[in-house]
Amino acid sequence: MFLVLFVVSQLSFLLSDSYNMQLLSYLPFEQDCSDITGFYQDGREFAVIGLQNAASFVDVTDPNNPFEVGIISGSTSIWRDLKYWNRHVYIGTEAEDGIKIVSVDNLDNPTLVNTITDVDNSHNIHIDEDGYLYIVGADVNDIWIYNLAYPAYPVLVGTWNLQNNETTSQGYCHDIEVYNDKLYCAAIYVGYFHIIDVSDKTNPITLQSHFAGIDGISTHDVAITEDEQYLFTGDENLSGHIKVWDISDYNNINLVEEWVTPEYETHSAHNLYVRPGLDQLIISYYADGTRILDISDPTSLEEIAYYDMSDLEGLYVSNWGTYADLPSGNIISSDIEQGLFVLELGGVSILHEELQDMDISDSPYVYFSANVESFDGVVEDVTLHYSLDNDNWNETNMNNGLGGSEYSAVMTFDQANVIVYYYITASNSIGQSSQYPQLEDYVSFNYGDLIDILVQDFETETNWYVESDASAGLWEWGIPNGTSEFGGFANLEFIVQTNEDHTEDGNKCFVTGNELVDINSPGQADVDGGSTILYSDIYDLSNYNDVQVSYWRWYTNNLGNNPGNDIWNVQVSSNSGLNWVDLESTTTSLNQWFEQRFVLSNYIELSNEVQFRFIASDLFNDGDNGSGGSLVEAALDDFKLEIIGYNFLLGDLNLDSNVDILDVVLLLNLIFESENITESQLELADINEDSVLDVLDIVNLVNLILDSI
Numbered sequence: 001m002f003l004v005l006f007v008v009s010q011l012s013f014l015l016s017d018s019y020n021m022q023l024l025s026y027l028p029f030e031q032d033c034s035d036i037t038g039f040y041q042d043g044r045e046f047a048v049i050g051l052q053n054a055a056s057f058v059d060v061t062d063p064n065n066p067f068e069v070g071i072i073s074g075s076t077s078i079w080r081d082l083k084y085w086n087r088h089v090y091i092g093t094e095a096e097d098g099i100k101i102v103s104v105d106n107l108d109n110p111t112l113v114n115t116i117t118d119v120d121n122s123h124n125i126h127i128d129e130d131g132y133l134y135i136v137g138a139d140v141n142d143i144w145i146y147n148l149a150y151p152a153y154p155v156l157v158g159t160w161n162l163q164n165n166e167t168t169s170q171g172y173c174h175d176i177e178v179y180n181d182k183l184y185c186a187a188i189y190v191g192y193f194h195i196i197d198v199s200d201k202t203n204p205i206t207l208q209s210h211f212a213g214i215d216g217i218s219t220h221d222v223a224i225t226e227d228e229q230y231l232f233t234g235d236e237n238l239s240g241h242i243k244v245w246d247i248s249d250y251n252n253i254n255l256v257e258e259w260v261t262p263e264y265e266t267h268s269a270h271n272l273y274v275r276p277g278l279d280q281l282i283i284s285y286y287a288d289g290t291r292i293l294d295i296s297d298p299t300s301l302e303e304i305a306y307y308d309m310s311d312l313e314g315l316y317v318s319n320w321g322t323y324a325d326l327p328s329g330n331i332i333s334s335d336i337e338q339g340l341f342v343l344e345l346g347g348v349s350i351l352h353e354e355l356q357d358m359d360i361s362d363s364p365y366v367y368f369s370a371n372v373e374s375f376d377g378v379v380e381d382v383t384l385h386y387s388l389d390n391d392n393w394n395e396t397n398m399n400n401g402l403g404g405s406e407y408s409a410v411m412t413f414d415q416a417n418v419i420v421y422y423y424i425t426a427s428n429s430i431g432q433s434s435q436y437p438q439l440e441d442y443v444s445f446n447y448g449d450l451i452d453i454l455v456q457d458f459e460t461e462t463n464w465y466v467e468s469d470a471s472a473g474l475w476e477w478g479i480p481n482g483t484s485e486f487g488g489f490a491n492l493e494f495i496v497q498t499n500e501d502h503t504e505d506g507n508k509c510f511v512t513g514n515e516l517v518d519i520n521s522p523g524q525a526d527v528d529g530g531s532t533i534l535y536s537d538i539y540d541l542s543n544y545n546d547v548q549v550s551y552w553r554w555y556t557n558n559l560g561n562n563p564g565n566d567i568w569n570v571q572v573s574s575n576s577g578l579n580w581v582d583l584e585s586t587t588t589s590l591n592q593w594f595e596q597r598f599v600l601s602n603y604i605e606l607s608n609e610v611q612f613r614f615i616a617s618d619l620f621n622d623g624d625n626g627s628g629g630s631l632v633e634a635a636l637d638d639f640k641l642e643i644i645g646y647n648f649l650l651g652d653l654n655l656d657s658n659v660d661i662l663d664v665v666l667l668l669n670l671i672f673e674s675e676n677i678t679e680s681q682l683e684l685a686d687i688n689e690d691s692v693l694d695v696l697d698i699v700n701l702v703n704l705i706l707d708s709i
Contacts, residue, residue: 016439020305020375021290022347023438024063024330028339029056030587031565032078032558035271035321036334039084044107047323047332048089049340050080052565055091055102056340057110063330063342070110072102083127088113088151090133092122099125099135101152113152119144128178132157132201136173136185143173143183145201160196160204175221175271182207184222184231191218193233195250208250212243223272223281230256230298232281234269238315241269242283244298259301261288268315275324280304282331284322287312290333290343305375307343309335309439312590337588346375348426350382350436357446360416366447369408370398370424370436377430382407386422388415388645390442390599398424416448418645419548419599444597450548450642451655452680454539457503457638458510465535470618473513473527473632475534480511480635483522485559494559495591496522502552502593502637509637510534511554512616522559527566527632531617538576539641540608543656546644547606549583550597554635555616558589566632569615570596574604577611593637599644612639651701653685659704667693667701 016023034050038060047058047066057070074080075095083090089110091100099116116135123137133154135144142161146154160183162171174188181199191214197205212219212233220236231245241264244257261267266287273282279296289308293301309318322333331343351371358366372382382398398407413420423442427433437443456462458477466475482499501509512532513525541547555568567587571580581603584596600606616634643655651659653666667685671693685693687700 017308019349021307022344024342024344025066027066032336033334034080037082038323038326038332040327045326048082049334069108081124085127086151092125094121096120124175126176142167142171158202177222179224186219186222188220210253221272223274232272234272236268239265256299271321282324284319287318289319290322347432348374348428348434352436354443355445360448364412366411371405372407372426373405374428377428382426384409388418390421419444420447451646453641455640459506459508463537468532469530470532471529474532476514479507481516485522496631497633498554498635511635522631527616527618534614536612539610541606541610542608544643547600548642551639552593552595552637556589556591557630557632559631566618566630571613573611574607576609651704
């Protein structure tokens with residue numbers, strides 16, 4: 001059995017997907033990440049990744065065991081761009097930090113040695129093969145050019161502005177590529193790309209400006225083929241995708257190809273890189289992960305591999321940047337929410353559609369399938385690993401009965417109303433292996449109906465209560481008042497607080513800061529200055545062998561002054577709140593309703609004093625310039641407790657595996673309060689199976705008890 005070993009965090013809801021690309025390792029940072037670069041020096045390989053308040057230097061020489069060697073702190077910003085040249089790393093940011101210059105002469109001790117202060121902030125930096133640094137997205141000039149002959153002491157040698165020696169929206173270069181003394185500029189605000197001759201760095205000359213098809217926010221990044229005959233552009237907007245331009249004649253530039261991902265309508269491309277000598281375009285594609293295209297024929301692009309880091313949806317989520325020029329051939333990518341990914345092109349890929357909860361009343365059979373392919377070598381073994389208790393594991397071969405790349409196994413299980421845990425492994429003829437899922441140990445689904453102990457949809461008032469030391473944004477019960485923030489290059493809408501609950505045909509839930517404020521002023525009602533804690537009732541779970549708790553939650557902290565730092569925390573206690581154990585603790589935002597499930601026996605002993613609490617915080621910690629100030633909002637709905645592995649027993653209304661007088665009392669209560677009957681209770685209490693609870697069911701229940709005596 002093959003298991004990938006890597007560093008993990010509590011982002012268990014972010015599922016990955018891949019084709020012809022393997023995860024070697026993963027390193028989280030407990031805050032949002034931005035761009036990434038890499039370098040090779042003194043026999044070692046490194047990644048440098050931008051964080052919100054720092055740049056992290058990570059040794060990836062052993063790609064299975066990355067480790068951080070140093071941090072260079074900076075002001076808080078969600079943008080950082082980084083480049084390497086001659087034993088130095090250059091760090092730009094949209095915070096007012098200038099361009100930091102870091103010596104990595106001692107690889108285990110990165111040291112800040114100087115700062116370029118001609119610019120206070122910048123969006124991007126680039127270093128060409130001749131050792132010239134280009135700064136774009138700064139003020140005063142559209143492009144600043146520095147000679148790095150003395151890497152710690154750059155010398156300004158030239159500038160460029162599109163017109164009248166002044167910065168303009170038309171001249172604003174968002175991202176650039178410099179190759180063979182030509183600079184290719186993506187002018188994102190106006191949808192143009194510019195081609196600039198920089199053979200004389202003191203006097204750059206604009207050779208051509210071309211409209212790339214969308215007026216306004218669009219052309220985000222560019223990359224050039226090695227023969228300089230074709231230019232790739234990536235739009236950054238809804239349905240932003242890859243375009244290929246024939247630029248062999250600057251006076252007759254033509255669009256010759258376009259390429260999109262399957263979910264392109266709501267997603268966006270981000271950064272583009274041509275991999276030298278391999279006819280490959282590497283793309284960090286935000287929500288669609290790292291993608292690799294074969295560009296041997298630029299007029300007919302073909303995807304050969306991808307690694308999609310998560311199932312997050314949206315424009316500006318997941319894969320920010322990637323770097324593919326390490327001697328090992330490994331690819332390093334930065335995921336905004338999750339951290340550093342070290343990837344390998346090739347190996348064995350496993351594509352699998354995860355099984356959903358199953359109603360087995362009609363058929364007990366479960367069909368597992370996976371599409372398995374090998375980039376090199378031949379697939380030799382595909383195995384399904386499964387467990388009903390996440391402790392004792394079994395395995396069975398998945399068969400390739402129909403040929404091709406489809407492997408399958410049909411299973412049935414001895415128990416019903418349980419959770420099935422599973423994962424799939426595969427190996428090929430040259431010893432490479434893979435696992436699905438790659439970021440988690442397993443995935444799971446409910447096999448049969450788990451019997452409800454409690455279903456709380458919050459449509460009516462409860463005994464749940466709130467404690468808080470926050471100055472604003474306390475938990476409240478009611479109809480949620482949504483809020484949004486507008487920003488980004490297209491002034492797009494980012495939802496902060498939900499404007500609807502999760503329950504089907506419902507309208508109420510628990511939300512933080514539910515004041516009726518201007519929808520565009522989210523800071524008026526978010527959590528501020530402390531924590532707000534929502535406490536559940538206390539539940540008697542002592543009669544059950546195992547219980548699953550599930551709930552739908554909304555949590556966001558990725559906007560505001562210091563985004564991505566505040567923690568969402570859910571805890572459980574087995575002694576009425578004297579001691580608490582974490583179920584989840586994360587800084588990762590998910591601006592949508594999302595279900596979480598936990599098997600309680602993995603965390604506590606089941607008792608008659610089980611309680612839950614849900615904590616949203618906005619905290620400032622002394623000495624931590626990345627804390628406090630984010631827009632924190634949360635919501636909670638559809639809380640449920642269910643029995644795992646319950647054997648159905650007609651009339652057992654208190655679910656203690658006995659039918660006795662206590663069940664008669666409960667049946668009487670259900671009849672008098674019929675509007676609150678759950679589906680599970682009706683199934684257990686409807687003794688004569690006429691879909692109505694009445695005196696006939698009481699008579700039949702009493703007879704059941706008498707017959708058992």
